[in-house]
Amino acid sequence: MESGMRVRTLVAAVALTTSMLTGYAASQTSANKLASPESFGAIGDADARSAAIFTELGKVLTHPRCVNCHPAGDRPHQANEGRLHQPPVERGADGRGLPAMRCSVCHQNANFDPGRVPGHPEWHLAPREMAWEGKTIGEICVQIKDPARNGGRRPEDLIHHIGEDTLVGWAWAPGYGRAPAPGTQKEAGALVEAWVKSGAICPVN
């Protein structure tokens, strides 16, 4: 019993330390930039370092450019404030809109700034189980590691998905009037890779 208490106390202390270090690491760069994986080298504890790296990546994952199309409901959000999409549209069976209002009717192969419409050939919503809206970075981390909620991907697959997928890459070139995701896609990919290779540890919140 006493030993159990010690273990729980130790776990709580590690969690608190991880949380503090994570907050420390994330605060070292401005909101629109990403710290490099190397900049977390000062964190001695490997798990805490891994969690801190993910927290830095969380600046991207919780950005409106990402969350707007990872909604909790059936309607995408839009704009920097993440308001509900206007006109009112819904995900439909395949995430590409209802039969009478497909995403591709308005969203073309590329951004069309005169009409203020973003575009990409694969424009669609993330599946419902991949919703990030309203979740903490820690919750997103647990979710993104869960094959049932990440599109069946292994952690290694996320390196390509976040670092190279061109639809994800749109977040850094979103067109007129939309704030791009922090840093660059290459920097985000480097963070994912470092996080995966460091054990893919999730921050506590």
Add this chain to the structure above:
Amino acid sequence: MTTLGITINGRAYGPMEVRDELTMNDFLREMLGMTGTKFGCGAAQCLSCAVIIDNPDGTSYTSPTCIVPAASFDGKAIRTVEGHAKNGELSVLQKAFIDHFAFQCGYCTPGFLNEGQVLLERLAKTPVARAELEATIAEALDGHICRCTGYIKYHEAVRDVILADPKRYLV
């Protein structure tokens, strides 16, 4: 500049060079003088600018034109409000709109007309039960905004066209 070739109401236009930033709405209204297609909100929220796009397989759907580049219509066949009447004779749906006094200012009418026409053609291919008709019409016209007469008269006009020919539109 991008090359655009398009068929509008059965007539071929182009190929011609158009600016990449030209919207389809400006192409129709400013370059071709086809002002029946309206410019309303400019954000695809009122759908007064909607036109019909005809797929090669015989199906059709509507698309806003105010936020969509003209170049994206290259190779497509579309119908605008100017194409509904044939030889000076209004279409059945146009006549129903008039009979129901469905519009006052008429600004939203082209969009409603195109949407209603697409619905009629869809029901002719895949009829619905009478019990589903009201919801089917409401769903089809949803998103089109009218600030004058309200929506019920458009709804009733479309419904009457369907009920006038139940063997064609209903199971």
